[in-house]
Amino acid sequence: MDLKKFIIDVKDFPQAGVIFKDITPLLNDVDAFKYVIDEFTNFVKETGANVIVAPEARGFLFAPAIAYAAGCRFVLVRKPGKLPRAVNDVEYSLEYGTGHLQMHKGDLRENDKVVILDDVLATGGTMDGIIKLCHKESNVDIAGIACLIDLSFLHDDALAKEYNVKTLITY
Numbered sequence: 132m133d134l135k136k137f138i139i140d141v142k143d144f145p146q147a148g149v150i151f152k153d154i155t156p157l158l159n160d161v162d163a164f165k166y167v168i169d170e171f172t173n174f175v176k177e178t179g180a181n182v183i184v185a186p187e188a189r190g191f192l193f194a195p196a197i198a199y200a201a202g203c204r205f206v207l208v209r210k211p212g213k214l215p216r217a218v219n220d221v222e223y224s225l226e227y228g229t230g231h232l233q234m235h236k237g238d239l240r241e242n243d244k245v246v247i248l249d250d251v252l253a254t255g256g257t258m259d260g261i262i263k264l265c266h267k268e269s270n271v272d273i274a275g276i277a278c279l280i281d282l283s284f285l286h287d288d289a290l291a292k293e294y295n296v297k298t299l300i301t302y
């Protein structure tokens with residue numbers, strides 16, 4: 132399926148110089164959303180993962196549906212001040228900012244096989260942060276990385292060299 136027709140470029144959002152990829156038309160199309168969920172569900176099953184880890188906000192739009200379809204647990208990564216219990220924390224940077232990401236302590240368990248899922252891979256800063264967060268908790272295996280959109284001109288191939296990376300739209 133040609134998914135690019137469901138992505139709208141928005142210039143200078145959220146700041147000057149950024150071309151923001153708006154995925155809301157894809158969520159607003161039954162067949163396109165189903166196609167994405169099915170593709171990533173197959174990927175998760177192929178990796179043998181038992182947990183999907185995804186960050187707010189846009190990772191949450193896809194991860195629960197895929198976790199349900201693939202029979203996996205779902206673990207949330209959130210921005211500071213949102214998770215009510217003890218957290219692990221990591222500092223990170225992304226295309227248009229910096230911040231912290233957090234995961235509840237105890238959400239990942241020894242020997243979990245994790246697929247990390249997000250909507251956009253831009254600089255890769257968010258993904259690097261999530262990988263570090265996963266390793267802070269316990270001895271987990273990152274079995275795969277799934278991102279709907281790959282902004283390949285914003286990152287090198289370090290992630291692809293080390294991990295099983297699945298993306299559906301490349302710019």
Ligand SMILES: O=P(O)(O)OC[C@H]1O[C@H](OP(=O)(O)OP(=O)(O)O)[C@H](O)[C@@H]1O
Pocket residue numbers: 186187188189190224225226227249250251252253254255256257258
């Ligand atoms: O590869 P990077 O340069 O790190 O950028 C990718 C991240 O940027 C966006 O998240 P954002 O922090 O804007 O959060 P949102 O989903 O809450 O809008 C996107 O959803 C990815 O998580």
Ligand SMILES: Nc1ncnc2[nH]cnc12
Pocket residue numbers: 149150151152153225226227251253254282
């Ligand atoms: N250009 C972009 N569009 C949408 N989400 C993003 N996250 C980081 N860069 C982005």
